[in-house]
Amino acid sequence: MRSFLKYFLLVSVFTFNVEFLLPVSGENSIPMKLNGSHDILQKGKFLFLKFCAHCHGSRGDGDGFNAEFIDKDPAELSDPQFQAKKSNEKIFRAISLGGSKIKKSHLMPPFGNTLSEEEIWALVAFIRQLDKDKTLVVLPRDVKLVRPEMPEMTKQDIVSFSKWFDKNGQTKEQIDAGKILVRNKKSCLGCHQLNEEGGRIGPNLNHSSFNYKPEWLYAWISNPQHFWPNTKMPNLGLKREEARAIVSYLVSFQPDEEIKKYGVSDLLKKYLSVKGDSKRGYEIFSDSEGIANCAKCHLVNGFGGVVGPELSFVGTSRTREFLLESILDPSAVISSGYKTMMILTKDRKFVTGIKTNEDESGFYLMNKEGREIYIPKSKVKKFKIQKMSTMPGNFKDLLKVKDVADILAYLSELTLPAMTASVH
Numbered sequence: 278m279r280s281f282l283k284y285f286l287l288v289s290v291f292t293f294n295v296e297f298l299l300p301v302s303g304e305n306s307i308p309m310k311l312n313g314s315h316d317i318l319q320k321g322k323f324l325f326l327k328f329c330a331h332c333h334g335s336r337g338d339g340d341g342f343n344a345e346f347i348d349k350d351p352a353e354l355s356d357p358q359f360q361a362k363k364s365n366e367k368i369f370r371a372i373s374l375g376g377s378k379i380k381k382s383h384l385m386p387p388f389g390n391t392l393s394e395e396e397i398w399a400l401v402a403f404i405r406q407l408d409k410d411k412t413l414v415v416l417p418r419d420v421k422l423v424r425p426e427m428p429e430m431t432k433q434d435i436v437s438f439s440k441w442f443d444k445n446g447q448t449k450e451q452i453d454a455g456k457i458l459v460r461n462k463k464s465c466l467g468c469h470q471l472n473e474e475g476g477r478i479g480p481n482l483n484h485s486s487f488n489y490k491p492e493w494l495y496a497w498i499s500n501p502q503h504f505w506p507n508t509k510m511p512n513l514g515l516k517r518e519e520a521r522a523i524v525s526y527l528v529s530f531q532p533d534e535e536i537k538k539y540g541v542s543d544l545l546k547k548y549l550s551v552k553g554d555s556k557r558g559y560e561i562f563s564d565s566e567g568i569a570n571c572a573k574c575h576l577v578n579g580f581g582g583v584v585g586p587e588l589s590f591v592g593t594s595r596t597r598e599f600l601l602e603s604i605l606d607p608s609a610v611i612s613s614g615y616k617t618m619m620i621l622t623k624d625r626k627f628v629t630g631i632k633t634n635e636d637e638s639g640f641y642l643m644n645k646e647g648r649e650i651y652i653p654k655s656k657v658k659k660f661k662i663q664k665m666s667t668m669p670g671n672f673k674d675l676l677k678v679k680d681v682a683d684i685l686a687y688l689s690e691l692t693l694p695a696m697t698a699s700v701h
């Protein structure tokens with residue numbers, strides 16, 4: 278709530294620079310200038326911080342944290358020369374269609390399958406005032422206010438994918454086609470790493486075959502918003518054949534030798550060979566008096582804490598091997614968006630927690646107990662992102678092999694009904 282207010286105040290300062298015309302319905306009506314333009318700019322700013330700032334920087338200077346990891350410099354949107362060259366329509370098209378459709382770098386993702394036209398115009402308006410540009414931004418009369426509805430995944434889609442994948446999924450032809458899409462056509466490497474290359478906005482994809490079930494990869498990349506409406510990954514508008522080929526490539530991908538080898542170690546095998554009892558697993562998972570007390574941090578079907586990721590359908594998305602590794606060695610792979618940050622304050626106190634947000638004035642953290650903490654930047658002496666997970670690393674010693682096998686059996690049963698029948 279607090280940050281909401283701040284946006285409001287900040288943004289209202291800019292409204293002198295952009296005049297906003299909102300569409301009016303009816304044949305004879307003249308477009309009306311509304312003094313509500315700060316609402317639009319506020320929306321533009323919110324969207325920009327969520328979807329664009331990691332590459333373009335929070336003020337559009339081209340210096341987001343992710344810029345150094347990608348092969349093409351993000352455009353410097355605040356630059357007067359850039360602004361002078363581009364019409365509003367051109368900027369709108371770039372955001373909507375992405376780089377590859379306008380003969381620019383494929384690393385600039387398309388947002389037209391994810392955001393409404395009105396939201397993209399709000400981004401254009403926000404970009405215009407970065408340079409105090411006076412160009413008038415006018416909302417077209419027939420602007421769409423709702424986000425595009427992209428096709429949902431049905432059980433049939435998944436069944437048909439599974440069949441296809443068993444037969445053709447690992448052919449050279451498909452793998453090569455997927456490789457070209459991932460590396461040269463779609464924006465995956467703008468946000469994801471393969472080997473040492475690529476952005477760091479989303480999770481590293483080096484170990485996709487170990488981490489994700491192929492059906493899940495297919496479902497997720499076809500329509501991320503369907504599974505997580507709030508995700509930062511845009512819908513890339515992939516055709517069915519494209520999504521299939523991309524999964525083929527990711528599942529076959531072997532990272533370079535130097536990168537830590539994954540695979541099913543003897544230790545993991547020991548646990549995997551024990552047959553688990555999911556009912557007992559549920560009890561261990563949710564017993565608030567027990568040693569594990571996983572539910573303290575994880576939400577499952579509406580119950581539990583929010584320190585860690587929701588696990589309501591991990592049985593659909595993650596392989597058993599990955600789930601097991603997440604329990605025994607949580608720091609091996611830290612889920613996207615759950616990095617632990619350590620702050621040393623000017624009065625020499627250490628504060629540790631998961632960074633949930635950041636704005637001009639400070640950091641928002643969530644500590645192990647699920648408490649939200651706000652630390653103003655003016656009080657920060659130093660900060661560091663840690664390699665350690667906030668999830669306890671000693672379950673391997675605290676829990677018996679059978680306990681872990683039971684928990685694993687429970688997690689494997691947490692599935693999405695719409696996809697379950699077919700996922701093996």
Ligand code: HEC
Pocket residue numbers: 324325328329330331332333343349350351352354363367368371372376379380381382383384385386388400467468476
């Ligand atoms: C993964 C990084 C990344 C993200 C995220 C990203 N961009 Fe870009 N963007 C780029 C790169 C790289 C270019 C440069 C493309 C080129 O010049 O070939 C670019 C270029 C642009 C351009 C200029 C296009 C032109 O005509 O020259 C605009 C406008 C733009 N981005 C807006 C946005 C907006 C708005 C968002 C958020 C909704 C966004 N970008 C998100 C990487 C990104």
Ligand code: HEC
Pocket residue numbers: 386459463464465466467468469478479480489494497498507508509510511513523594613614
């Ligand atoms: C603009 C950035 C962006 C682009 C482009 C992008 N992703 Fe993502 N992706 C993310 C983020 C961020 C997440 C993590 C979810 C989140 O935090 O919203 C994610 C998550 C994922 C996941 C893990 C899903 C899970 O179950 O946790 C996979 C797999 C994935 N992306 C694959 C791809 C592929 C393949 C492409 C290209 C076709 C791609 N992504 C393009 C940002 C992006």
Ligand code: HEC
Pocket residue numbers: 562569570571572573574575584585586591595600603604607608610611612615631645666667668669672684
């Ligand atoms: C103190 C809070 C806490 C407790 C207790 C906890 N976790 Fe976690 N867990 C986290 C956090 C934070 C993450 C994300 C960071 C990471 O990947 O290590 C996570 C990640 C995970 C993941 C990976 C999810 C994904 O999709 O990437 C699984 C699976 C998991 N935990 C299972 C468990 C189980 C099972 C238990 C109980 C034995 C447990 N956790 C106890 C905080 C906790």
